[in-house]
Amino acid sequence: MSGPSDFQPSNPALQWIERRLPIMGLVHSSFVVYPTPRNLNYWWTFGAILSFMLGMQILTGVILAMHYTPHADLAFKSVELIVRDVNYGWLLRNMHACGASMFFFAVYVHMLRGLYYGSYKEPREVLWILGVIIYLLMMATGFMGYVLPWGQMSFWGATVITNLFSAIPYFGESIVTLLWGGYSVGNPTLNRFFSLHYLLPFVIAGVVVLHVWALHVAGQNNPDGVEPKTEKDTVPFTPHATIKDGFGVACFLLLYAWFIFYMPNYLGDADNYIPANPGVTPPHIVPEWYYLPFYAILRSIPNKLAGVIGMFSAIIVLVFLPWLDSAKTRSSKYRPLAKQFFWIFVAVCILLGYLGAQPPEGIYVIAGRVLTVCYFAYFLIVLPLLSRIETPRPVPNSISEAILAKSGKAAASIAVALVAASALFLGSLQDARAEEGGPKPPANKWSFAGPFGTYDRAALQRGLKVYKEVCSNCHGLSYIAFRNLAEAGGPGYSVAQAAAFASDYKIKDGPNDQGDMFERAGRPADYFPSPFPNEQAARAANGGAAPPDLSLITKARSYGRGFPWFIFDFFTQYQEQGPDYVSAVLQGFEDKVPEGVTIPEGSYYNKYFPGHAIKMPKPLSDGQVTYDDGSPATVAQYAKDVTTFLMWTAEPHMEARKRLGFQVFIFLIIFAFLMYFTKKKVWADSH
């Protein structure tokens, strides 16, 4: 990648290969002796982090594809089976899902780094444009991957985004039909998205190779934006950059593991735990946090076609950046005005992200329009203007000179980094259902909350009893098999007890040799039977509202936490919106409808249910279920127990997740320290 190498292996066999294919020389010249500027700061480590994340996503993705079924009827269930039954499937799935967020977080830091230090300027324009292409491919890949679990948000996200193309004049409808492979989003769409989601990461990897090639031709930019002039300005890539990047990756792994093991659903949307339903749209369709700024731009423009053009332009404008900003000085370090506008631009992006998660009404619309104008103004007005009027500070003559003049600005940049990092999580999902839902559910004390949370076995067993005697009359529990009752981290029954519990149930089986269906006693491998043979029967028996399956209910229900709570939640690991909501709804029934509220015939008033009119009559009353362990037979206790049980059905491996997480954290902290001191040693002679 950087000219002919003088690398000569000593082993004759390797020499034989090297004469015919100088691949070791290529690696040696690109990643060992390659001269890297000596003044790079930690913003430059995100390139390595991105390579690592791409590898991680491809590795976990290929493995998930071994267990996933790309069919509209089976996809959702196959994802649940991965999480529940495959060895470490929950871990691999969390790695992949959180990995997508981490990948985008890293790419945004990487892009803003390039923006701030002028990495797009001559002679690095092609390098920059290749980067924009990678980003576009990432967005396409991320979007298609999000469709695969075939939950509500997958399905409606696919519907909304593919419908964007219908804005194209004259050809729009035909293009959308072509994308769908049908009359609407359906199985053909899912199938092709799976194929492309598998393919595109390898295309990304290919363009990354070109990106790195272009980088090694032009050489790396650096914080001072002056090209290396002498030997003194650079250090060999290995060990200096490798160990520094290794330390960077180790620190990044801490953040990544925080999400994988403790906040796996923090960045996701509860709606995606509801299987796709073409007949019901979620109240708020929100993309994942990393697309929110563009979603906000799309919604700000009141014309369909213009909105689509605006959204795509927001990305395409980056291609023209090298020519829009014609300032000779590369680094904003020496451009006082550009530096200020850069941070304003970062704030604009974060605020756009916040707006993208809000409902498009009132002040949010106006703010969205103002910020959209600001976003484009930065590229089309501010940067071109600044390049003509700004007087930059003098740049140092060389990198080594800049290092000698270095003052203690590290603390400031670390502070900025932390602020930027935490602010980026502003995009975490806020569904505005709380506004419709009235009072927020009260927070309970759950045994399973927090980093060391475990399930209360007695509560699980009581909750199972409540489910069996009350809930199971209308609600299924299709993802739970009787054998699960005897598994580690569950209610703690023995295998024999689970088998005995199963044999109380009548399971429909067949056809037998005569071709007839028959009933038999349940076995541990059977799943809890549903009270109704099909959804239509459930609907007909319950006043038109089908009682949802309860397996995932505590993950599929949530309420908006609102600003600034969701930022605190990241640190406190509050993940109990679902259980708090479920137990609140069970206790939120009121016989008397409040003054001035009318609810439809055949529905019941519930304080916490969104819209307050619920089709389910009050399910629990005091003394209804007999507890044999002396626990109070009250609605509050029933609600708590059954919610605990339903939390376990939603995530049977939660205890394993938190236990492994703790071990991983201990290791990573030790490892990060070791890497830090090793890095210090390696760099000791170079400063």
Place this chain on the structure above:
Amino acid sequence: MTTASSADHPTRRDFLFVATGAAAAVGGAAALWPFISQMNPDASTIAAGAPIEVDLSPVAEGQDIKVFWRGKPIYISHRTKKQIDEARAVPVASLPDPQPDDARVKAGHEQWLVVIGICTHLGCIPIAHEGNYDGFFCPCHGSQYDSSGRIRQGPAPANLPVPPYNFVSDTKIQIG
């Protein structure tokens, strides 16, 4: 270089490098485990491999039935007296894979032969009641098994394996 490292004078730098390298190796190896372990059968597959019960009462003498257990075809033959006698008359030492017939059936239930119907050569399914030995014939490469499921001729190296099973009653077996 501030400290010259050498083999006989390990320095602090050497120790740090070795410790970091060791931690990376241990972490990498541990991280590899889930990626390999996921390929093993998952919990639902294991649960689906539970024992099955087969009712033998409808199976007439001389008839063979095929049932599936853990994805494998299991042949259950109701052997005739002729078949049993043939199987018992063969000198065991002359067989490619020596095994007496009574070691392959349950005492008191000699008329029932239960074997996994997968040819021990390359995994094809032999056809029951075919071949020169009143047993099984595998059409893929011509392996022939006798009425005890033992290999008699052809490329297969071993007898048809007998799955774990037991008689729940005289007319019912549990496989697995």
